[in-house]
Amino acid sequence: MNNADGRIPLTILGGYLGAGKSSWLRHQLHVGAFSGAHILVNEAAEMPVDHLLLAGAQGLSVLADGCACCDGAARFIAAMRDLCDKGVASIILETSGLSDPARIAAHIAADGVLARRIRVVETVVVADAQHAPAQLETEPLWLRQIEAADRIVLSKVDIADTNLLARLAATMKMVNPGAEISGSVLGSAMQLPDTRGVLPFAIQPPGKTVAPIRTLRLDVGIAAGWAAVSVWLSAVLQAHGSDLVRVKGVIRSPAGRLLLQAVRGKVQPPEILPDVQAGDGTTEESENVIVFIGRGLENDRIGRSFRMLLT
Numbered sequence: 001m002n003n004a005d006g007r008i009p010l011t012i013l014g015g016y017l018g019a020g021k022s023s024w025l026r027h028q029l030h031v032g033a034f035s036g037a038h039i040l041v042n043e044a045a046e047m048p049v050d051h052l053l054l055a056g057a058q059g060l061s062v063l064a065d066g067c068a069c070c071d072g073a074a075r076f077i078a079a080m081r082d083l084c085d086k087g088v089a090s091i092i093l094e095t096s097g098l099s100d101p102a103r104i105a106a107h108i109a110a111d112g113v114l115a116r117r118i119r120v121v122e123t124v125v126v127a128d129a130q131h132a133p134a135q136l137e138t139e140p141l142w143l144r145q146i147e148a149a150d151r152i153v154l155s156k157v158d159i160a161d162t163n164l165l166a167r168l169a170a171t172m173k174m175v176n177p178g179a180e181i182s183g184s185v186l187g188s189a190m191q192l193p194d195t196r197g198v199l200p201f202a203i204q205p206p207g208k209t210v211a212p213i214r215t216l217r218l219d220v221g222i223a224a225g226w227a228a229v230s231v232w233l234s235a236v237l238q239a240h241g242s243d244l245v246r247v248k249g250v251i252r253s254p255a256g257r258l259l260l261q262a263v264r265g266k267v268q269p270p271e272i273l274p275d276v277q278a279g280d281g282t283t284e285e286s287e288n289v290i291v292f293i294g295r296g297l298e299n300d301r302i303g304r305s306f307r308m309l310l311t
């Protein structure tokens with residue numbers, strides 16, 4: 001990446017909720033890609049969590065409470081201007097899972113200051129190979145993300161069916177013929193199956209109405225132990241099925257801070273986080289909080305079932 005024209009190179013990292021953007025980025029940093037870049041993580045949910053996976057990155061800041069493409073656009077522009085003033089060498093923006101990378105690029109182009117100082121060099125979009133076939137039908141946003149990509153990374157290809165994977169890759173080529181497509185498992189590059197002669201998936205025409213995705217935040221307090229929370233969470237996931245797109249939270253346990261994540265019904269093994277450090281964007285208040293992202297979520301119902309667990 002050169003910044004011959006004097007502008008700061010920006011890489012936009014997009015992809016749907018739970019697609020594996022942080023895992024991909026974490027691996028790239030580990031193998032020395034994007035060295036010296038400042039990482040700006042945008043999380044639309046109130047509680048920033050994804051950036052904790054990126055601990056150890058050289059420069060990291062978090063843009064919480066709002067999505068850079070829509071309701072958080074003003075704050076995003078302010079944060080970017082600030083990074084320009086600090087003179088960072090390059091920037092990687094990890095977008096929220098609900099954002100449209102093309103709108104973010106448009107905000108930069110429309111801002112007089114940023115247009116002169118920032119150059120979007122690449123939009124990388126991570127798509128979850130396992131869930132993408134279903135997302136094709138239900139998520140118009142998912143398609144917009146694919147359309148905006150210069151590079152598409154199909155993640156979790158090791159657990160995807162080979163025939164579906166070939167059809168998915170063929171679909172991506174149909175939607176965005178100009179993009180480079182690669183496979184990945186936890187950020188490591190993987191071979192994709194041959195797509196010659198493979199039938200792409202039919203793309204659902206836009207306009208099909210689906211309930212909007214909402215964010216719900218639940219304070220679990222300190223009384224709940226990890227074991228009880230995990231049993232309860234499995235029941236919540238089962239009750240909501242595929243309407244619950246993503247769950248993330250940080251629970252304080254005797255072993256330390258546990259990062260809890262679930263994507264479309266699957267609870268991932270908890271990960272122990274490093275302790276709170278000054279400047280990593282976390283505060284004690286973001287502990288013992290679980291954020292649910294999905295459709296048809298009722299605050300009352302989830303909260304009530306949680307209080308029942310404690311009695």
Ligand SMILES: [Zn+2]
Nearest residue numbers: 067069070099
């Ligand atoms: Zn947005």
